[in-house]
Amino acid sequence: MTNQNPLPMLTNQVQIIGGGLAGLSLCAALGTAGIKTLLIDLEPPLPENPYQDAKDNRTTALIQNSINLLNACGTWVGCEEYATALTVMRIVNLPRGKQKYPSSTNFDSREINDSAFGFNVPNAVLRRALCNRLNELPSVTHLTSTKMETLEARENGYILNLSNGQKSIAELTVGADGKNSPSRKAVGIKSMSWPYPQTAITCYIEHSKPHQNVSTETHYPAGPFTLVPMMGKRSSIVWVEETSLAKKLLGLDEEGFTKALKEKIKGRLGTVKLFGKRGGFPISAMLSNSFHDQRFALIAEAAHALPPIAAQGLNLSLRDVAVLAELLIDQNNKGNDLGDIQLLEEYDRARRFDVFTRLAAADGLNRFASNDSAILHKVRDLGLSAVRNFAPLRHFMMKSGMTSPLGTPSLMTGKEIKK
Numbered sequence: 501m502t503n504q505n506p507l508p509m510l511t512n513q514v515q516i517i518g519g520g521l522a523g524l525s526l527c528a529a530l531g532t533a534g535i536k537t538l539l540i541d542l543e544p545p546l547p548e549n550p551y552q553d554a555k556d557n558r559t560t561a562l563i564q565n566s567i568n569l570l571n572a573c574g575t576w577v578g579c580e581e582y583a584t585a586l587t588v589m590r591i592v593n594l595p596r597g598k599q600k601y602p603s604s605t606n607f608d609s610r611e612i613n614d615s616a617f618g619f620n621v622p623n624a625v626l627r628r629a630l631c632n633r634l635n636e637l638p639s640v641t642h643l644t645s646t647k648m649e650t651l652e653a654r655e656n657g658y659i660l661n662l663s664n665g666q667k668s669i670a671e672l673t674v675g676a677d678g679k680n681s682p683s684r685k686a687v688g689i690k691s692m693s694w695p696y697p698q699t700a701i702t703c704y705i706e707h708s709k710p711h712q713n714v715s716t717e718t719h720y721p722a723g724p725f726t727l728v729p730m731m732g733k734r735s736s737i738v739w740v741e742e743t744s745l746a747k748k749l750l751g752l753d754e755e756g757f758t759k760a761l762k763e764k765i766k767g768r769l770g771t772v773k774l775f776g777k778r779g780g781f782p783i784s785a786m787l788s789n790s791f792h793d794q795r796f797a798l799i800a801e802a803a804h805a806l807p808p809i810a811a812q813g814l815n816l817s818l819r820d821v822a823v824l825a826e827l828l829i830d831q832n833n834k835g836n837d838l839g840d841i842q843l844l845e846e847y848d849r850a851r852r853f854d855v856f857t858r859l860a861a862a863d864g865l866n867r868f869a870s871n872d873s874a875i876l877h878k879v880r881d882l883g884l885s886a887v888r889n890f891a892p893l894r895h896f897m898m899k900s901g902m903t904s905p906l907g908t909p910s911l912m913t914g915k916e917i918k919k
């Protein structure tokens with residue numbers, strides 16, 4: 501029997517496809533401003549225990565600008581309890597040939613009068629805080645465990661066909677559905693992508709010695725091995741390995757994996773114990789040819805993806821969120837159409853340079869840091885020595901890692917979002 505009473509079409513000002521951290525953040529920003537917004541989220545609601553039950557066992561090192569945005573969206577309050585200050589970033593180049601000792605440089609946030617570069621937060625905690633915030637916002641509809649099946653273009657906006665049988669339309673559709681973005685493909689925006697022969701292994705550890713809020717990135721020929729401080733005597737690990745070896749490591753039992761991990765940590769944190777799940781993330785980069793189309797915008801990894809080096813990815817994506825949210829909030833306050841093409845062109849122009857320079861830097865840094873060339877090893881040593889001995893260069897590098905060359909979007913400067 502056919503259904504005689506199809507569900508009514510959902511109508512909103514903005515509809516966002518993808519409930520990753522970027523899509524959730526944009527939804528929280530727009531909802532805080534009272535914009536009627538729908539979020540299509542493939543994920544189920546929330547894990548009870550943000551460490552043990554998390555599907556995503558990564559943490560994110562958030563710089564202060566990103567935290568300001570989350571604060572403006574009313575979300576940071578739910579993360580603070582689990583956030584760990586990052587005060588020192590240590591870069592280590594291992595010894596090679598006749599060298600006995602590694603060379604290293606410390607970047608200390610106190611040298612540039614900042615109490616911390618930022619805070620490290622488990623992704624599951626951030627997701628929980630964002631979902632809780634969406635629940636409080638009357639102008640937001642958050643559909644979990646729901647997939648966008650297809651998109652149909654109409655003059656007044658895209659119609660989304662959802663896996664629960666519903667249809668939805670909005671003045672503006674935003675693709676926040678990750679690197680392989682089905683919405684980007686459905687709209688017909690081309691992109692270029694390139695894989696690296698590397699996979700990032702992720703896990704959490706408990707250790708007997710305190711981390712003292714120091715994040716350590718050690719450069720091995722296959723890729724960086726990074727320890728990032730968490731609450732108490734805990735750290736999260738991003739271990740970039742050549743892909744076939746990463747697969748073998750991920751297949752080891754807990755004892756074998758812990759043994760391999762200890763060889764990388766080299767006793768730095770005392771005795772070490774794994775907790776929670778392990779994860780593996782194949783590394784690739786991607787850049788979309790355009791960040792918009794008629795009544796459609798792309799944000800975050802649906803628009804650009806970087807190798808996970810120097811904790812840039814989500815911080816860059818949150819700048820997309822801040823710029824687009826600000827344009828939409830202004831437009832809404834004037835009572836104008838949120839799918840206006842001039843607004844979308846402005847968004848695209850505002851983001852392209854920042855994204856392109858970060859992508860080029862992350863690509864170059866990943867290639868430079870992950871190889872066994874004697875010459876590049878020497879260049880890395882010389883670079884670290886220059887940075888160690890020349891404070892202005894060190895200060896410049898610390899500051900430029902925390903700001904965009906085109907300035908800071910105002911929602912990242914501590915400005916509140918008003919209805």
Ligand SMILES: Cc1cc2nc3c(=O)[nH]c(=O)nc-3n(C[C@H](O)[C@H](O)[C@H](O)COP(=O)(O)OP(=O)(O)OC[C@H]3O[C@@H](n4cnc5c(N)ncnc54)[C@H](O)[C@@H]3O)c2cc1C
Pocket residue numbers: 517518519520521522523540541542543558559560561562646647648649676677678679682700702738781799800801802808811812813814815816817
């Ligand atoms: C190992 C590692 C460590 C990292 N560390 C850092 C860090 O310290 N700092 C930092 O700034 N960045 C970091 N990053 C980058 C950061 O994790 C990513 O940039 C960020 O998670 C991407 O978020 P997103 O919302 O764009 O995409 P995703 O997280 O991929 O979210 C996309 C969402 O869309 C959903 N989706 C897909 N198709 C559909 C559909 N048809 N319908 C509905 N929904 C759909 C997916 O289910 C998913 O939930 C790291 C990345 C890696 C791999």
